[in-house]
Amino acid sequence: MAPRALILLEGSRNNGPLYAKAALCLGLHPITLSADPHQYDYLAKEGIEAIRVDTDNLDALIRECSRLRAAYDIAGITSDWDRLHATVGKLCRLFDLPGPNPTSIERCCDKFTQRQLLAEAGVPVPAYRLAANAMEVESAATRIGLPVVLKPAVGSGSSGVRLCTNLHELAEHTAYLLGGKHLWRSSPRVLVEEFAQGPFYSVETMGHEVIGIGTANFGPPPHFVFRDSTFPSPLTDDEHRRIVDVSLNCLRALGLGWGPAEIELRWMKRGPVVIEVNPRLAGGGIPQLVHLAYGVDLVTEHIKLVIGEERNLRTRHSQTAAVRFLIPDRDGILDWISGGDRAAALPGVAEVKLYVEPKTAIVRKRDYRDRMGYVIAVSSSFTETEAILQRAVDLIAWSVRPFSSI
Template sequence: MARRGLILLEGTRNNGLRYVQAAQRLGLHPITLSADPAQHDYLAEGNEAIHVDTDNQDALIRECARLHATYDVAGITSADEAVYATVGKLCRHFDLPGPNAVSVERCCDKFAQRQLLAEAGVPIPAYRLATNAADVESAAADIGLPVVLKPAVGYGSSGVRLCRNADELARHTAYLLGGKYIWRSSQRILVEEFVRGPYYCAHVMGNELVAIAAAALDPPPHFVFREAVCPAPLTEGEHRRIADVSLSCLRALDLGWGPTNIELRWTKCGPVVIEVNPRLAGGARTVQAAYGIDLVTEHIKLAIGDEWDLRRKHSHTAAWRSLIPDRDGVLDWIDGDTRAAAVPGVTEVKLFVRSKTLIVRNGDYRDSIGYVMAASPSHARTAAILRRAVDLIDWSITPFPQFGEQEQSPAPEPAPGARRSW
């Protein structure tokens, strides 16, 4: 009898290994297809990986067909939003359970997403689409400064910036359109109203709201997640309103299969949807620490046609904090992670860097050099555990001398063949 296999397209630094491990626990043999397997360090640990152009659907179909001849392929899935529409197309081709590729593609296009949400009456920021500097300036004038500029297609806050005045607007427009930013689609900029208020993330699987987390971002002008706590401290009414808006997003975007992450801000008028992402968020492990629900495992069960289980095993408060450097330069050393992991109540410590790594802050997901996660029966206790553990981690960065105190342009976006890593 052929061995049951699970095909994984690409991976991410936060969830990629978790998909591999969860597949193995379910008795599946995980096989990762990647344009560059070496970029996923966890694949060097003996996990099977095959080099294939994951932007080439015909090449993927050929490789999956070849694997079908060797394995009983039970499913195809991914942790990476960038290839999730491709997952849907492959699943349809091979008659396997999977997401609706058309719905995923529309959701990943932030302008199309905004249009569909607006048509359904979902509360969203005012927005305009721009393709050149004149369009950006006109859109900002219509909406009123400050505004948020973001690529119409993108991930992890890459290229996203709050523009508080005309000078910042002109500079960021020039950055996006001037050749430094690597576009993943045609050059289309979404100009959005800047919505103020507490930030929340709704974790959804299928049509079921699993958890709502409260998140905090670094100070403007960038949108880098610094920490989050699950469950969010909400009243029953606030929770219900966020849940209702989140589920209305699924209907508007024709989602409802697999994982969805919905980001919102709570305003004086209630919840406003900032973004809908057709994937698991990096904070999915916080849901597991809080409720004992492993969303990665349940996603794989769905992908192979097994019965899933979203019932809570316990009820704790879990929180994570990202480790974000305050300067660019060369990382001389970083330590304390072993001591932090030994603190009672700490569930995970992860470092993404090692000594002599070049540190260049980009104002997006790449700024994080690691994170710490903790859980306990109470919010106050979890916060204290997390604070103690984070304080045990320290590092030293020697600044780049040639840059001095001047503001640096963000590093170029990873090339289209390289994958995101949240």
């Protein structure tokens, strides 16, 4: 009998290893298809099979999956990359496998189209306009009213997202986005959006079920780099109900009733306002937080869905889990970083992950790529978890030497 294989398109330093390990635990043979498998160090470390293929080329992926079917029973195909989820849906339909609706994914990944669909369904969203040039950006910002948030209409991880409080900042960031510095994978289009102020929440869903609601904080403006995240968020019953209602309305409006999704919102004076819906499993340690807080392994349950097995989304326990990201405050050369082992040894610390080695060049991008690592802690209460996390982070130190001193 041919081994059952799970095809993974690309990967990531956070969720990639989780998917590979969960697949192995389910008795599957994970195979990663990647344009550059060497970028994922966990593949060699865990002995995961990897094949080089252009993952932006649907025909190349079809040929490779067809070739693999001669040696394996392909149980499912999935990815933790935003821009490949529509491709996953197309491959699943072609090979008669469970998967997401590619049309729904494509519409959701276009932030302008997403906001149109949400607004038409009565879901509260910030005021927004689409712009293709500097004149349209300024006109949109004037109509909405400063401050505004400028972001690429297609993208993820806060890349290219900035708060603009005046016309100078607006012109500066417009020049960055449209002047050739930002990497576009589609036609350059800018979303100009009302700055929604208020507490930030992320809602993790699977199918039509809300699994957990967390809260998060950002680093200093004008960029939106996550500093920490906590599950579950301390909410009143009314706040919880309203966030759940809005989240389920988002899924219906966008046709996302299959698989995982993450809904990001702010609580403004008028209540929960949806900032963004991501049609995939969240990154940034959130799957680990949900597992620690609720006992639900989102990665494993997603794979079960992908291979057509019955899921179990029942909450098994209730704890508070939080992650704090390690983010440098300057560019330069990382001379040293230490304290990770001591932090990991503290009671209540669930995981410490460092991405960087000494002598690494640090060039901040003002998005998720700025993270040098993270610490995750868990306990029975919000206050205790925060205290554990702070003690652990205080044990980790590093030194970044400015480039000018080299």
